[in-house]
Amino acid sequence: MHETSIVNSIMRTLEMEFEQEKLNKMKAIHLKVGILSNIEPRLLHNAYSAYHITNPGYHHVVLHIESTELKIQCEVCNHITDVKNYRFICDNCERPSKNVIQGEEMLIHKVEFDD
Amino acid sequence: MSIEKSTKAARGTAQCENTNINLLKANDFVADIIKKEMAKSNTLLVNITSSAGSGKTTLMQKTAEKLKDKLNMAVMVGDLETERDAERIRETGIFALQIVTGGICHLEAQMIHQVLDQFDLPNIDLLFIENVGNLVCPASFDLGEDYRVTLMATTEGDDKPKKYPRMFLTSDMMLVSKADLLPYLPFSVEAVTKDAREVNHELEVLQISSLSEEGIDEWCDWLVQKVKQKQQT
Numbered sequence: 001m002h003e004t005s006i007v008n009s010i011m012r013t014l015e016m017e018f019e020q021e022k023l024n025k026m027k028a029i030h031l032k033v034g035i036l037s038n039i040e041p042r043l044l045h046n047a048y049s050a051y052h053i054t055n056p057g058y059h060h061v062v063l064h065i066e067s068t069e070l071k072i073q074c075e076v077c078n079h080i081t082d083v084k085n086y087r088f089i090c091d092n093c094e095r096p097s098k099n100v101i102q103g104e105e106m107l108i109h110k111v112e113f114d115d
Numbered sequence: 116m117s118i119e120k121s122t123k124a125a126r127g128t129a130q131c132e133n134t135n136i137n138l139l140k141a142n143d144f145v146a147d148i149i150k151k152e153m154a155k156s157n158t159l160l161v162n163i164t165s166s167a168g169s170g171k172t173t174l175m176q177k178t179a180e181k182l183k184d185k186l187n188m189a190v191m192v193g194d195l196e197t198e199r200d201a202e203r204i205r206e207t208g209i210f211a212l213q214i215v216t217g218g219i220c221h222l223e224a225q226m227i228h229q230v231l232d233q234f235d236l237p238n239i240d241l242l243f244i245e246n247v248g249n250l251v252c253p254a255s256f257d258l259g260e261d262y263r264v265t266l267m268a269t270t271e272g273d274d275k276p277k278k279y280p281r282m283f284l285t286s287d288m289m290l291v292s293k294a295d296l297l298p299y300l301p302f303s304v305e306a307v308t309k310d311a312r313e314v315n316h317e318l319e320v321l322q323i324s325s326l327s328e329e330g331i332d333e334w335c336d337w338l339v340q341k342v343k344q345k346q347q348t
Contacts, residue, residue, distance in 0.1 A: 002255065031138060100284075
């Protein structure tokens with residue numbers, strides 16, 4: 001169910017950001033979603049297809065989803081760790097860290113329009 | 116066979132806007148409005164999350180019973196259907212409002228904002244949002260809360276923090292609930308705390324039972340202290 005809400009939020013967000021005239025020329029939306037975002041790309045694609053049933057205006061707009069892995073950067077030694085098994089601990093100095101630098105994103109990171 | 120190279124320019128051009136917009140920006144925009152409303156009335160807003168059946172409503176009842184004479188408090192409670200939880204909380208003598216999501220598995224900032232005018236905020240010190248029972252989706256939606264508190268019932272098994280990491284990463288406190296059942300269950304408070312703190316080393320952990328009242332005084336003290344801090348700012 002929350003994928004439907006997320007698709008609605010994406011479209012509402014785009015409507016806040018761009019003029020309708022520009023949105024009419026939109027042809028692709030690129031998302032970047034982290035592994036920690038609780039977004040499953042396949043389910044989001046399904047929810048996006050379902051969205052077009054009630055909102056046919058955007059049916060030609062293609063949705064691209066890029067998933068990102070989880071990384072933290074230690075605040076003390078600056079080392080970047082690939083987080084495995086949700087263990088948020090620097091693998092250089094073994095200090096815990098909440099400084100997530102990748103993997104939490106829920107971003108609309110590119111929008112393409114017809115010229 | 117040679118393939119003739121095309122010398123024609125590509126037909127049609129595309130314009131690209133590189134953005135970095137949070138895709139829940141529409142939700143977060145409303146969450147900010149809620150934060151401002153709460154700041155204006157000095158109301159502490161606490162978002163209570165957990166799986167279904169971990170004891171959120173019972174904790175709301177017990178908290179109301181203990182604190183209603185010290186603090187003005189109210190609850191908004193989200194469920195897919197029925198008014199049952201709000202009725203249970205109202206029986207304790209405090210104001211509770213049911214938000215029926217009609218099938219949606221979480222509360223969004225817009226749903227909270229829509230019912231805010233039902234609450235006499237300037238006269239409320241502590242407002243709880245009892246979220247829909249679910250450790251997945253509610254983790255993604257900021258409701259403008261000051262604190263997020265997640266209940267982790269001993270009956271659920273001690274492996275949840277690593278299974279639902281975002282909820283524990285975004286929480287300020289984990290309440291290990293139904294602690295009175297610990298003698299009968301293969302549940303390790305030490306293991307769940309270790310896993311939860313590997314996800315979020317700043318997470319506060321408290322063991323409680325709404326039935327035996329274990330940890331309830333500490334929980335209420337924590338709330339009173341946070342209300343005071345909010346009112347001082």
